[in-house]
Amino acid sequence: MTASQTPTKKRILTGDRPTGQLHLGHYVGSLQNRVKLQHEYETYILIADVQALTDNFETPEMLRANIREVVLDYLAVGLDPKLCAFVVQSLVPEIAELTIYYLNLVTLSRLERNPTVKDEMRQKGMGDDVRMGFLCYPISQVADITAFGAHLVPVGNDQRPMIEQTREIVQRFNQLYGEVLTLPDGLYGEFGRLPGTDGQAKMGKSLGNAISLADDEATVTKKVMSMFTDPNRIRGTEPGNIEGNPVFTYHDAFNPDKERVAELKELYQKGGAQENGKPILGDVQVKRELATVLNAFLEPMRQRRAEFARDSDYVWDVVRDGTARGRQCAGEVMEGVRSAMKIDYPIE
Numbered sequence: 001m002t003a004s005q006t007p008t009k010k011r012i013l014t015g016d017r018p019t020g021q022l023h024l025g026h027y028v029g030s031l032q033n034r035v036k037l038q039h040e041y042e043t044y045i046l047i048a049d050v051q052a053l054t055d056n057f058e059t060p061e062m063l064r065a066n067i068r069e070v071v072l073d074y075l076a077v078g079l080d081p082k083l084c085a086f087v088v089q090s091l092v093p094e095i096a097e098l099t100i101y102y103l104n105l106v107t108l109s110r111l112e113r114n115p116t117v118k119d120e121m122r123q124k125g126m127g128d129d130v131r132m133g134f135l136c137y138p139i140s141q142v143a144d145i146t147a148f149g150a151h152l153v154p155v156g157n158d159q160r161p162m163i164e165q166t167r168e169i170v171q172r173f174n175q176l177y178g179e180v181l182t183l184p185d186g187l188y189g190e191f192g193r194l195p196g197t198d199g200q201a202k203m204g205k206s207l208g209n210a211i212s213l214a215d216d217e218a219t220v221t222k223k224v225m226s227m228f229t230d231p232n233r234i235r236g237t238e239p240g241n242i243e244g245n246p247v248f249t250y251h252d253a254f255n256p257d258k259e260r261v262a263e264l265k266e267l268y269q270k271g272g273a274q275e276n277g278k279p280i281l282g283d284v285q286v287k288r289e290l291a292t293v294l295n296a297f298l299e300p301m302r303q304r305r306a307e308f309a310r311d312s313d314y315v316w317d318v319v320r321d322g323t324a325r326g327r328q329c330a331g332e333v334m335e336g337v338r339s340a341m342k343i344d345y346p347i348e
C-alpha cells in the first residue's frame with residue numbers, strides 16, 4: 001500500500017484543565033482510554049488553559065507551572081508524544097473563532113440548563129457571580145472538539161452533557177451550512193466518576209480531595225488512612241456499609257486481586273470480633289491494603305515522571321511540537337468552516 005492509499009486514522013480529542021496535577025479520577029475517567037487508543041486514533045490532547053481561566057482569571061500565573069505538571073503526568077501514564085499531540089488551547093486561535101460562531105447557535109436558557117455547569121457553580125460557591133466566560137465554556141468545548149474534527153472524545157462521565165451539547169451544535173451547524181463538522185461520540189471510562197477521599201461524588205483537582213498520580217508513597221498512605229468510610233460504623237466489630245464507601249470504590253477500581261476484594265467486602269459487611277475482642281476486619285486493615293495497592297500501581301508512574309522531569313526543556317519541546325501539529329489540523333478544519341459559511345472572502 002502506498003502512503004496515499006493508507007486509510008487515514010479517525011481522530012480523538014480530549015483534554016484537561018491545567019489547574020493542578022492529574023489524579024486517580026483522571027486515570028479511570030479518561031487517561032486509561034487514551035493510553036489504550038493512542039495507536040489506533042490520531043490523538044489530540046488539549047491543555048485547556050483558556051477554559052481554566054474561566055474560573056481562575058484572577059490567578060493566571062498558576063497556568064504555566066500546571067501545564068508542565070499535566071504534561072509530566074501524561075508522559076508518566078504512558079502517553080507517547082509521537083502518537084498524541086499535546087496542544088495548548090490558547091495557542092490555537094481557531095478555537096476562539098469557532099466559539100464565537102457557535103454562540104449564535106445556542107440560547108441562554110440552554111446554557112443555564114447544563115447540569116455539570118450547575119453543579120460546578122454550586123461546588124465553587126459562585127452564587128450570583130457567574131461570569132459569561134464560565135457559563136459559555138461548554139460552547140468553547142464544542143469548538144475544542146470540532147476544531148480537530150474529532151470522532152471520539154474519551155472523557156469522564158461528568159462530561160456527558162458537554163458531548164450532548166456538542167452533538168446538538170454540530171447537527172445544527174451542518175443543517176444550516178452544509179455537512180462540514182464531524183459528529184463526535186463520547187467514550188466514558190467504564191468505572192464512571194471516581195469519588196473524592198472525602199466521600200464527595202467527584203474527586204477533583206480544585207476540591208482538595210484528590211490522590212494525585214505524582215503523590216509520593218507517604219502522602220498516598222496518609223491520604224488513604226484519613227479517608228472517609230462508613231460514617232455509621234463507630235466500631236470495627238459492627239457490620240459496615242460498602243455502598244457509597246469510597247475505600248471500597250477504590251479497591252474495585254485499582255485492586256487487581258478481585259478475590260481479595262470480594263472477601264474484604266464480605267467480612268466488612270458481616271462485622272464481628274475475634275477472640276481477643278478485636279474486629280475481624282477494621283477500617284484500618286481495609287485502608288492499609290488499599291494504600292499498598294495504590295502505591296504499587298503508582299510507583300512505575302512516579303519513576304517515569306522523575307525521569308522526564310530531569311530534562312527541564314523536554315516538556316516544552318513536546319508541547320511546542322504538539323501545538324504546531326494541532327494548529328495545522330485546526331487550520332484545515334477552519335478553512336472548511338469558513339467556506340461552508342461563505343465567509344471565505346476573496347481577499348489574501
Ligand code: ATP
Nearest residue numbers: 016017019025029155156193194202203204205206
Ligand atoms: P477542576 O477541579 O479544575 O475542574 P478536574 O479534576 O475536574 O479539575 P478536569 O481537567 O476538569 O479535572 O477534567 C479532565 C478530565 O478528567 C475530564 O474528562 C473529566 O471528565 C475527567 N475527570 C475529572 N475528575 C474525574 C473523576 N473524579 N472521575 C472520573 N473522571 C474524572
Ligand code: MG
Nearest residue numbers: 017158204205
Ligand atoms: Mg473539572
